[in-house]
Amino acid sequence: MSKKDYERVDLTIRSNTKDILAFTKLVPQRKKRIQKASAEPIKEDPVNDLAEKLHPNRQYLVIDGIIDNTKSTKTYKLIPDPDSKTKNLAYFRPGQYLSLKVLVNGDLITRPYSISSSPKEALEGFYKLTIKKEEEGGFFTPYIWDNWNVGTKVTSSGPEGFFYYEPLRDYPQIVGLAGGSGITPFLSMAKSINDGTLNAKLTIIYGCSDENDIIFYDKLMELEQKNPNKLNVVFVLSCDEVSLQGCETGFITAEIIKKYADVETSSFFICGPQLMYEFVEDELQKLDLTPKQIRREAFGEIKNIEKFPGFPNNLANKTFNIKVHIGKIIKDIPGKSTESVLIALERAKIGPPSKCRSGECGFCRSLLLEGDIFISPVSDWRREADKKFNYFHPCSSYPLSDLEIEIPRNLQ
Numbered sequence: 340m341s342k343k344d345y346e347r348v349d350l351t352i353r354s355n356t357k358d359i360l361a362f363t364k365l366v367p368q369r370k371k372r373i374q375k376a377s378a379e380p381i382k383e384d385p386v387n388d389l390a391e392k393l394h395p396n397r398q399y400l401v402i403d404g405i406i407d408n409t410k411s412t413k414t415y416k417l418i419p420d421p422d423s424k425t426k427n428l429a430y431f432r433p434g435q436y437l438s439l440k441v442l443v444n445g446d447l448i449t450r451p452y453s454i455s456s457s458p459k460e461a462l463e464g465f466y467k468l469t470i471k472k473e474e475e476g477g478f479f480t481p482y483i484w485d486n487w488n489v490g491t492k493v494t495s496s497g498p499e500g501f502f503y504y505e506p507l508r509d510y511p512q513i514v515g516l517a518g519g520s521g522i523t524p525f526l527s528m529a530k531s532i533n534d535g536t537l538n539a540k541l542t543i544i545y546g547c548s549d550e551n552d553i554i555f556y557d558k559l560m561e562l563e564q565k566n567p568n569k570l571n572v573v574f575v576l577s578c579d580e581v582s583l584q585g586c587e588t589g590f591i592t593a594e595i596i597k598k599y600a601d602v603e604t605s606s607f608f609i610c611g612p613q614l615m616y617e618f619v620e621d622e623l624q625k626l627d628l629t630p631k632q633i634r635r636e637a638f639g640e641i642k643n644i645e646k647f648p649g650f651p652n653n654l655a656n657k658t659f660n661i662k663v664h665i666g667k668i669i670k671d672i673p674g675k676s677t678e679s680v681l682i683a684l685e686r687a688k689i690g691p692p693s694k695c696r697s698g699e700c701g702f703c704r705s706l707l708l709e710g711d712i713f714i715s716p717v718s719d720w721r722r723e724a725d726k727k728f729n730y731f732h733p734c735s736s737y738p739l740s741d742l743e744i745e746i747p748r749n750l751q
Contacts (some may be wrong), residue, residue, distance in 0.1 A: 518611025699737030
């Protein structure tokens with residue numbers, strides 16, 4: 340070993356020794372500071388004040404404008420309700436969502452919607468939410484269509500979710516795979532690239548089943564023309580008749596993805612309806628991507644859960660009793676095997692805590708005391724400790740027998 344090597348080792352040993360000595364002094368020093376501290380309560384707390392502004396439990400908003408985007412899509416402009424304590428909108432990262440809390444026919448319902456405006460626009464005083472009306476079976480969007488007008492007050496969470504670009508994790512080239520209203524988080528990203536608050540390149544491959552139902556076509560073209568080196572938009576149409584020039588036809592396949600993206604040096608973000616997820620997931624498997632290259636937006640509750648492997652077909656559409664403990668209240672409610680426990684709780688007007696409705700955020704985390712449930716295999720975000728001690732997420736769990744559960748109070 341050379342003299343320089345000895346000096347380097349000696350320096351490392353001395354440095355580590357100093358760190359150990361400093362650590363042993365940490366607790367005694369902390370105790371001395373606590374003993375010297377004033378007993379008077381802290382009147383100003385800038386750290387917690389900042390945290391409340393960035394991560395509010397609730398925001399009280401009012402609709403300031405409504406735009407008809409397509410025959411099935413509207414964009415709602417939301418500003419702080421002047422009659423509330425919400426004075427400034429919480430900042431967010433492009434790709435995040437708001438969880439709306441709406442009273443629908445006496446039931447308190449939550450629904451997450453991606454923010455289609457940019458963070459810079461939030462600083463200017465508004466959010467935009469773009470909502471697509473469900474064609475069949477929905478009840479929340481029809482309610483919005485019939486009841487939301489300029490001046491309607493809306494309560495939401497703060498910005499939530501993990502569907503955003505993180506330079507420490509993601510490649511600087513983003514490939515956004517969008518379907519239908521799943522374009523909304525990518526519009527937010529494109530706007531942020533345009534205004535300089537997001538330093539990345541974005542290729543959007545946007546699948547639609549109807550040429551007349553492409554959301555934000557003009558805006559996406561405008562942003563692409565302004566930033567041709569950072570933004571590229573590709574439309575993929577699956578309708579029978581296509582008049583749009585320069586688009587792809589069919590579905591978002593591995594071949595189309597390889598045509599427009601460098602697979603090895605890109606991060607793939609997926610947002611769209613459940614059927615689109617299922618198709619695109621199979622196509623991405625053909626590209627031999629690493630797990631960290633794929634980001635998935637939480638797409639809400641699973642439909643047709645009985646079609647998933649492992650679900651007992653003999654129990655499809657059966658109704659079970661759910662004994663619910665919430666604080667000192669005990670209530671028995673019905674729950675269908677093909678509807679999530681969260682829906683059963685909402686139908687019973689219990690008003691359980693909920694945000695993402697996809698098992699991701701853990702806000703509805705509850706305790707299973709008795710009974711059997713089916714956990715959605717694509718929405719099981721529980722920690723290993725939760726699995727061991729019978730905690731579950733009602734939004735991604737389905738009753739397979741009579742249940743007894745304990746849910747937290749909805750304090751937010």
